[in-house]
Amino acid sequence: MLKVRSYGLLLMLTVLSALPLAAVEQSDTIGLYRDRTDSLSEALTVSATGGNFLSKRSDLRTEVISASGLCKMACCNLAESFENSASVTVGYSDAVTGARQIRLLGLSGIYTQMLDENRPIMRGIGAPFGLSYIPGQWLESIQIAKGASSVINGLEGITGLINMEHRKPTDEKPLFVNASVMSDTKADLNVASSLQLNDYWSTVILGHASGNFYSMDHNKDFFMDDPLQSMFSLSNRWLYYAPDGMQVRFGVKALHHRSRGGEIGANGQPAYQKSAERLPGDKWGTDITNTYINGYLKVGIPLNEDNSQNIAVVADGTWQRMDAWFGTNFFAPMQSSAFVNLLYQNQMAEMHHFTLGLTGFYDGFSQLRSATVPFGNSRLGTAGAFGEYTFHFEEKFTAIAGLHADWYAGKGFKLSPRVTLKYEPVEGLVLRANGGRGLRYSHPLTDHIGVFSTAKTLQWNFSGHPLEDAWTFGGNATVHFPLAGREASVSFDYFRTQFTQQVVVDYERFANTISLYQLRSLTDGRSFTDNYQLDFSCEPVERFTVSLTARYTNARCTYALPGLSGVWRGQLREQPMVSRTKAVLNLQYATQLRKWIFDFTASLNGSARVYDFMTKLTDADGRLLYPSGRTPVYPMLYLQVTRRFKGCDVYLGGENLTNFTQKHVILGTRRADGSVDTSLPDFDASCVWGPLMGIKVYAGVRITLWKTN
């Protein structure tokens, strides 16, 4: 009976708290289950503390970045938290705004579903800057799951899921303070306070303030190396755990962010002034303000004494607004979103359980009348039902079959199946396979915010928000084995994503024009990525961990032939600006009692095909910048030393220690003084493939006050 009850609690936590099973290792049980007979302790495992690791228990291939992993580097925000992961590649949308983007399985992060403890976030206009809006020090862990995941989370995750676990109300840390400063004048302050008010109520307050107050122009291109920024965010999360097992979680979050970039003026300040008219001599730049408010409620109710049946409700509402100036273009969209998930879960027996649910999304978009960029008002919505059946055979075999049936406003009815298999034929060997369909409304402008950092003409041959449709299949084999008396692992995975319908952004079809068009696999051509990855991790000496990862990506798409319009004719080509290979080496050594921790990360980033028009670019001496038509291979090095005291960590680190940066990142016709004439249609600051900043040094402190008797 106890086992069934514990499993019922796990099912409910799965919905209310985190990603399936991966999060069980992270579940917030402290305080909740102390001195209770229904403790989850039997289900908890001792997870690695060295940083990133592959979850053994997860049904999907899941990489976990632990709290320790989030302290390996500066990790000021979510985007930077992926710097030491080969699964996720982090880059910039452009060289001006500071907007970060990620790639998973070789595809843009817009195809990865971002979840905040199982609530979809960073959708629509929240996507371009969202990765910078989650402070790394607010997080307890991040789980990166590749492939088609559970239908419970919806269908927007085409390449996978990234789920964030925030610091919990039940954490026994009444006060946590983190302050850090970087050599580029960026400063961060994070505060967290988890309070247990009584046996039932607990809350956590999370605060963040950061800024970049001064910018430089190291590469002498007359543009600021990084934008001036200021950001404030505040979040308050509550948990109520009733004696009968009911759980209620709710919270709010508010954020304000301003970023100013572009041509540099005096004293490291922007030269740009917001204006819809451009006079001779006016400078080009960006001035972007984002405001975001979110509230959510989750309720889980056991329906019987052993909790083998329960219902759960997840509701989420977000309002966000962007006021963005890009030169003379004013883009000012607003988005109101709502998400509801109702679930019924039944643990019929040890081997069988199922979940049934109803779900709905609503996204309303509008724009300020004073805006100059055509955007239009639109309302997107989905409503559907889903079911998922799970079969467990002891610890050896798991099969999950899910089906999502949805009505998409303006697009009709869609049926989406997903399947996951996990098999452990012998102890230490885990085989996984999964596949299924993913669907999402495209947001042509905000999905590709970099297109605003150009003077090129933007053209598209569709209206509204086309539905993007893709299938992802893949598998993973992981072997865990003893090495030098400790556990080591080798893992290989392969995933393929094949689009049946996609919005393609094409910089090459016409000169000085960015074309957006729909690609349908049945009539127009193909778009797919094949992704191979090999991971190895071991601990050859106590407290010395080594992890090595290598990835190969083959991303191809049928692009409309250059210069041709009208009748669709295309050519299958390698997708531009997507690096084929990447290797990452992580080393960590900790002294006895982990009083000193040394972290070293090295990555080797492979080449990517550049846009055709970039193959003709030359440097000041007339030499071709990309003679092979590809970007150079470049290394990145990171180093951090942490000294730990009781309740206080002090750290000092360096990023991009090889000082490699992408040269000639601002493209266009150059004036006599070497600056780019931003008034001409060939101006383009969005062709970014490498690091924009050279060596950066940072220092920080983390202070933790623990709850005591």
Added chain:
Amino acid sequence: MKLLITLALLAAFSHVTFVTDIHCQKCAQKIEENVAFEKGVKDLKVNVPEKTVYIQYDSTKTNVSTLTKAIEKLGYKVIETK
């Protein structure tokens, strides 16, 4: 000579294993991040499934009673001392 000094120091170290009521990785983290910095503690290992805390310590600087109090101060019960 250095090796001899190290061996002599190791010989002076004592160790103790506490059986506690810890039940999750966060309990382990709390103990590791606090007890590790108690005076005289030289090594510490927390085993969640077995609910044990192993401590190697310098008996000239601390003792079992002090270490027990350090664990109890964090809110955990010491059920048995081995």
